[in-house]
Amino acid sequence: xxxxxxxxxxxxxxxxxxxxxxxxxxxxxxxxxxxxxxxxxxxxxxxxxxxxxxxxxxxxxxxxxxxxxxxxxxxxxxxxxxxxxxxxxxxxxxxxxxxxxxxxxxxxxxxxxxxxxxxxxxxxxxxxxxxxxxxxxxxxxxxxxxxxxxxxxxxxxxxxxxxxxxxxxxxxxxxxxxxxxxxxxxxxxxxxxxxxxxxxxxxxxxxxxxxxxxxxxxxxxxxxxxxxxxxxxxxxxxxxxxxxxxxxxxxxxxxxxxxxxxxxxxxxxxxxxxxxxxxxxxxxxxxxxxxxxxxxxxxxxxxxxxxxxxxxxxxxxxxxxxxxxxxxxxxxxxxxxxxxxxxxxxxxxxxxxxxxxxxxxxxxxxxxxxxxxxxxxxxxxxxxxxxxxxxxxxxxxxxxxxxxxxxxxxxxxxxxxxxxxxxxxxxxxxxxxxxxxxxxxxxxxxxxxxxxxxxxxxxxxxxxxxxxxxxxxxxxxxxxxxxxxxxxxxxxxxxxxxxxxxxxxxxxxxxxxx
Numbered sequence: 001x002x003x004x005x006x007x008x009x010x011x012x013x014x015x016x017x018x019x020x021x022x023x024x025x026x027x028x029x030x031x032x033x034x035x036x037x038x039x040x041x042x043x044x045x046x047x048x049x050x051x052x053x054x055x056x057x058x059x060x061x062x063x064x065x066x067x068x069x070x071x072x073x074x075x076x077x078x079x080x081x082x083x084x085x086x087x088x089x090x091x092x093x094x095x096x097x098x099x100x101x102x103x104x105x106x107x108x109x110x111x112x113x114x115x116x117x118x119x120x121x122x123x124x125x126x127x128x129x130x131x132x133x134x135x136x137x138x139x140x141x142x143x144x145x146x147x148x149x150x151x152x153x154x155x156x157x158x159x160x161x162x163x164x165x166x167x168x169x170x171x172x173x174x175x176x177x178x179x180x181x182x183x184x185x186x187x188x189x190x191x192x193x194x195x196x197x198x199x200x201x202x203x204x205x206x207x208x209x210x211x212x213x214x215x216x217x218x219x220x221x222x223x224x225x226x227x228x229x230x231x232x233x234x235x236x237x238x239x240x241x242x243x244x245x246x247x248x249x250x251x252x253x254x255x256x257x258x259x260x261x262x263x264x265x266x267x268x269x270x271x272x273x274x275x276x277x278x279x280x281x282x283x284x285x286x287x288x289x290x291x292x293x294x295x296x297x298x299x300x301x302x303x304x305x306x307x308x309x310x311x312x313x314x315x316x317x318x319x320x321x322x323x324x325x326x327x328x329x330x331x332x333x334x335x336x337x338x339x340x341x342x343x344x345x346x347x348x349x350x351x352x353x354x355x356x357x358x359x360x361x362x363x364x365x366x367x368x369x370x371x372x373x374x375x376x377x378x379x380x381x382x383x384x385x386x387x388x389x390x391x392x393x394x395x396x397x398x399x400x401x402x403x404x405x406x407x408x409x410x411x412x413x414x415x416x417x418x419x420x421x422x423x424x425x426x427x428x429x430x431x432x433x434x435x436x437x438x439x440x441x442x443x444x445x446x447x448x449x450x451x452x453x454x455x456x457x458x459x460x461x462x463x464x465x466x467x468x469x470x471x472x473x474x475x476x477x478x479x480x481x482x483x484x485x486x487x488x489x490x491x492x493x494x495x496x497x498x499x500x501x502x503x504x505x506x507x508x509x510x511x512x513x514x
Contacts, residue, residue, distance in 0.1 A: 003142065007033040007127065008322050010146045010161035012134045013168030015042070016108075017290030017307035019115045021165050023061045024315025026122040027429075030322050033159055035132045035148050037168075041112050043267065047304035048221050048229060049074060049208075050111075051103045052095040053387050054305045056410065056500065057312045059098060059424060063118045070110045072224040074103040077383070079210045079355050087212055088355060088365055096386055096409040096481075098422060103384075105208075107223045108304070132157075137164060137177045139285045163318060164286045167311065170274065172292035178283035184276030184295070192243055192270055194230045194253065195223070196263035210299075210356040211256070217356045218256060219298070228263060230256065231298070240270050273297040273353070275346055281335040287314055294342040299352035300383060302345035310338050316429075316498050325456065330393070337392035348382050376401045376488060389501050396508030403489035404508065408434075408500050411479035413462075416469040423482070424500065426475060431457040431503075432496045433510070436486040437464060439471075440493040443506055451512040452495070462486075 009025055011018045014036035022032045050071065058064035079087040092102040119126050129148065135156075136147035144164040149156050166174025175182065198205075205228070211218040219231035232252050234242075243249050246265050253263070274295035281288045290307025314334045320326040351368065354360040371379040377400050380386070388398065389405035396404040410423045419426070433440035433452065441449060441459035452459075461474045462482050469476065477483045486494065495504040495512070504510050 004160060005143060005162055006159045007031045007161045008163070009033075009318065010035070010144060010159060010164040012137075012146070012164065012166045012174050013037075013172075013290075013292070014116075014128060014130075015167065015169070015290070015307075016047070016112055016115060016304050017311045018165070018167035019112070019119055020057070020061075020308040021167060021289065021311035021315050022119055022126045022128075023063070023115070023122070024312050025319050026119070026125040027061055028316075028319035028323060029125065030319045031125050031127075033127045033129065033146075033161065035134050035146070036128060036130050037133045037151065039131045039151075041109050041116070043109055047108050047301070048106060048223060048298075049103055049301040050106055050305055051301075052097040052100065053407070054308060055095075055100065055104070056097045056407075056424070057308065059422070060312070060429060060499075061118070063115070064098075066114055066118060067111060068100070068104075070114050070224065071104040071106045072222075073101040074105045074208060074222075075206050077208045077210070079212050081212050081358075088369070090381055090383055092384060093380065097407060098410045098424075099412070103301075105222050105224050107225045107227045110225055134168070134173060137174060137286060139164075139283075144285050162285070162322065165311070165314065166286065166288045166292045167290050167307070168292055170276075170291040170295050172288065174286065175278055175288055175292050178286050178288075180283070180288065181279045182276045182295070183279055184274065186276070187273045187297075190234045190240070190270050190272055192232050192234060192249070192252065192268055194232070194249060194268045195266045196228045196230075196253075197266050198226045198228050199263055200261060202262055210352075212356050212358050214358045217358070219356070220256070227266070230258070234270075243268065275350060277339070277342065277346070281339065282331070287331075287334065289314060293338075294346065296342070296346040297349040297353050299356065300345050300349040302349065306342050306345055309341070310334075313338055313499065333392045337389055340390040341387070344382075352383070372400075377406075387501075393497070393503060393513045394501070395504040395511065395513040401489070402508075403486070403491055403494060403502050403505050406502050408494070408496055408502060409481050409485055410500075411477070411481035413482070414465075414476035414478050416472050416474050416476075420478060423475075427460070427496070428458065429498050431455045431498060433457055433459050433493060434475075434482070434486075434496060435459070435461045435493040436483055436491070437461065437467070438492055440495075440510070443493050444510055448511045455512065457495070 008030045009032050011034040014034045058067050077090040095102045131151040132148040134148045138145045143162045146159045209220040221229050276295040278293045281293045289310040317330045398405040413423050414420045439461045491505040493506045494502045497503050
């Protein structure tokens with residue numbers, strides 16, 4: 001097989017997952033060719049929210065300020081019955097992962113357009129082929145040959161890449177080409193999604209409301225840029241044909257008290273809920289990400305975001321492997337780390353779905369919000385709790401009392417020269433060891449230091465704002481967040497990965513994980 005490569009990585013599918021993968025790879029100089037069957041962005045708003053974890057990924061890509069301009073803060077979630085009884089409410093606490101809200105409302109076509117515009121600025125590294133349908137993937141010991149057909153001309157072309165990522169949705173042809181199986185269930189209830197343009201404000205429009213009812217539960221959510229959505233299940237006797245025109249759709253909204261004075265209908269579509277996961281997310285040099293790897297109900301607002309997090313996790317590792325900074329064995333950690341998180345959000349979505357459909361008992365609802373006694377970590381409901389790694393490239397125990405696997409909070413900090421900025425902007429995008437008022441390098445053995453040096457790690461002492469810095473590789477905890485956070489878990493130093501998860505701590509060993 002020829003050793004000529006047209007790109008380092010081929011990406012099949014160029015929705016939010018594919019674009020995030022392309023941006024993550026291009027940021028470290030990796031060339032990408034992406035194939036997207038559709039010539040234009042899918043016009044319907046599927047996802048409705050992003051949170052501060054996703055925003056921190058955008059920050060790492062240098063695009064968070066641009067994305068912030070096309071999304072809007074989300075205030076709170078509530079579950080309400082039609083008689084006005086509030087079953088449950090989730091108030092969003094301030095973000096611990098960066099300045100700004102914990103959750104945002106989005107209008108997916110607008111956000112996706114901005115993501116693609118950001119990627120266009122990497123035109124020397126990201127080659128996007130719209131209207132190209134991938135019909136074949138053939139891999140060997142050194143790369144992947146991609147066959148694609150141009151929808152307009154019927155011309156067939158092949159491209160050679162070192163690796164490939166299938167980010168081509170729930171019906172993923174890539175998954176089929178590698179012999180993958182999608183396990184799980186599809187709920188046999190069809191929902192109608194009605195997207196509207198707002199014409200005037202109405203009370204509590206800014207609260208994401210789940211109207212809880214056994215027969216007709218409804219999702220009522222403000223999208224960004226003056227858009228609003230309702231998601232309504234069809235009854236057994238109803239079909240898509242019953243809602244062929246706008247006049248057919250309006251009675252559904254009017255039954256909820258929504259009138260033509262409030263909104264104009266923009267578009268509507270139908271879908272079913274899936275709870276499915278691929279049996280394997282990798283076959284040799286070909287990986288699955290996003291809906292190609294997992295499908296979940298919408299109740300946790302995590303489907304699109306889980307895919308984008310897949311793409312970022314795989315992207316930063318793959319880029320470093322291609323650049324010779326990491327061994328190829330690092331790619332084995334992708335599914336190990338991402339599958340449990342996708343399973344967590346799938347289970348959370350199923351549980352929240354039971355609330356909206358009034359299938360959950362009062363005891364189950366209470367348990368969702370129960371504050372455990374004696375916890376080290378401040379309790380937050382699962383929907384808003386900061387992310388954690390359950391497995392993968394980490395060393396030491398995980399759980400409430402352990403800092404390992406947790407994401408480092410991101411306050412504003414200062415450096416030794418007086419510059420003040422968000423923590424990630426001061427740390428850079430590599431591996432970092434942070435010490436609580438101590439040089440973390442001094443806590444390592446010679447062999448441990450050699451291993452971290454091989455990963456290009458920095459060694460940074462975090463000083464209290466009441467003290468002097470003692471050298472250039474130090475930060476000041478201006479917001480008094482980092483030092484109390486380290487003290488809560490009883491650690492003097494932590495090793496932090498490029499994606500800001502704690503890989504190791506001195507209490508369980510600072511040696512680089514195997």
